[in-house]
Amino acid sequence: MSHLVADAAFTKLLPKIELHAHLTGSISVSTLHDIWQERKKKGDDLSLEDPVLALPPEKVYYNVFTSANFFPLFDGYIYELCSSIDAIRFATQQVLRDFEQDGVRYLELRTTPRENVTNPFSKEDYVSTILDCIREFGRERMSTYLILSIDRRNSVAQAMETVELAIKYKDRGVVGVDLCGNPTKGNVGIFRPVFEKAQSSGLKITLHFAEVPESSTTQELQTLLSYQPDRLGHVINVPDDIKEDIARRGIGLELCLSCNVHAKLTPGGFAGHHFGYWKDKGCPISLCTDDVGIFRSSVSNEYRLAAEHFNFDRGDLAV
Numbered sequence: 001m002s003h004l005v006a007d008a009a010f011t012k013l014l015p016k017i018e019l020h021a022h023l024t025g026s027i028s029v030s031t032l033h034d035i036w037q038e039r040k041k042k043g044d045d046l047s048l049e050d051p052v053l054a055l056p057p058e059k060v061y062y063n064v065f066t067s068a069n070f071f072p073l074f075d076g077y078i079y080e081l082c083s084s085i086d087a088i089r090f091a092t093q094q095v096l097r098d099f100e101q102d103g104v105r106y107l108e109l110r111t112t113p114r115e116n117v118t119n120p121f122s123k124e125d126y127v128s129t130i131l132d133c134i135r136e137f138g139r140e141r142m143s144t145y146l147i148l149s150i151d152r153r154n155s156v157a158q159a160m161e162t163v164e165l166a167i168k169y170k171d172r173g174v175v176g177v178d179l180c181g182n183p184t185k186g187n188v189g190i191f192r193p194v195f196e197k198a199q200s201s202g203l204k205i206t207l208h209f210a211e212v213p214e215s216s217t218t219q220e221l222q223t224l225l226s227y228q229p230d231r232l233g234h235v236i237n238v239p240d241d242i243k244e245d246i247a248r249r250g251i252g253l254e255l256c257l258s259c260n261v262h263a264k265l266t267p268g269g270f271a272g273h274h275f276g277y278w279k280d281k282g283c284p285i286s287l288c289t290d291d292v293g294i295f296r297s298s299v300s301n302e303y304r305l306a307a308e309h310f311n312f313d314r315g316d317l318a319v
C-alpha cells in the first residue's frame with residue numbers, strides 16, 4: 001500500500017480525528033440556508049441576507065490579520081441567524097452528521113457558551129443543548145466530546161463562568177477549555193486563575209497560539225505556555241527559542257492548513273505552511289479544519305493537501 005497516491009477517495013475513507021473545530025464555524029452554508037428559510041417561512045422579521053448569497057462558494061478567503069471580515073461573520077451574522085435553541089440544535093445535528101460523513105471517528109468540537117435575551121436561553125441551556133445533540137447522535141457512531149471556549153474579549157468573571165460550566169458538565173462529555181477569538185483583542189494575562197481552576201479540576205487546556213504577529217510577543221507566548229496547555233492551535237509566528245520549548249515539552253499541535261492559507265495567516269501557501277517544520281519535531285500533530293463551514297475544506301481534504309504538499313503516500317497517512 002505504501003507509494004500509492006493519497007487521493008480524495010482514500011483520505012475520505014480513512015478513519016480520522018478532528019480536534020480543532022469551532023461549532024459555529026463548522027455549520028455548512030446549506031444548513032445556514034435551511035435555518036434562514038425556516039425563519040422566513042415562520043414570518044420572522046429577518047433582515048439578514050440569505051447565507052447562499054452572503055457566503056458564495058468562492059468566498060473562502062478572509063483577512064484574519066486585519067480582522068476586517070472574519071470575526072464579524074460570527075458576531076454579526078451567524079449568531080444572529082442561529083439565535084434560538086431550535087436553530088442551535090438543528091445546526092449541531094447537521095455539523096455532527098457532516099463530520100461523520102467525512103469519515104471522522106473521533107471528534108472534539110469546541111464552542112463558546114452564549115446566551116440570548118430575545119429568544120431567552122442561558123449559556124447553560126446552550127451547552128446542555130449541544131451535549132444532548134452529541135448524546136442523541138450516539139458516541140458509538142462517532143466518539144464526540146466538547147471543549148468550551150473562552151473568548152479573548154471575556155472578563156475574568158465571564159471566563160470563570162465558562163470553566164464552571166465545563167466542570168459541571170464534565171460527566172456529560174466536556175473534556176477541556178480553549179482560549180480563542182480575535183487575536184488582536186484582549187489581554188491573555190488576566191486568565192491565570194481561570195486556567196489554574198480548569199487544570200486543578202481535571203480539564204484539559206488548549207490555546208490558540210501565535211496566530212498573528214501582534215499576539216506573538218515573547219511575553220504573550222510565555223504567559224500562554226505558563227498555563228500548562230495540553231495542546232496548542234495554529235502555532236504560526238513562533239520565535240525559535242519558544243519553538244524549542246514546545247518541542248521539548250511535546251505539546252500536541254492542532255494545525256489548520258486551509259484556514260491559515262485562506263485567512264492569510266501564513267505567507268508561503270500550502271507548501272510553505274509550518275506543518276512542514278513541525279512534522280519532524282516529535283510533537284503529536286493533528287490536521288484540523290478550524291471552520292469548515294467558512295473555509296470549505298473538510299478534514300479529508302486537509303489530509304489530501306498534506307499528502308500533496310508534503311509528499312505523504314497512503315502508507316504514511318494510515319499509520
Ligand SMILES: CNc1ncnc2c1ncn2[C@@H]1O[C@H](COP(=O)(O)O)[C@@H](O)[C@H]1O
Pocket residue numbers: 022023024025064074075110111112113149151180181182183208211259263290291
Ligand atoms: C483563525 N481562526 C480562528 N481564530 C480564533 N478564533 C476563532 C477562529 N475561528 C473561530 N474562532 C472562534 O470561534 C467562534 C465561533 O465558534 P463558536 O461560536 O465558539 O462555536 C468565533 O467567534 C471565534 O471566537
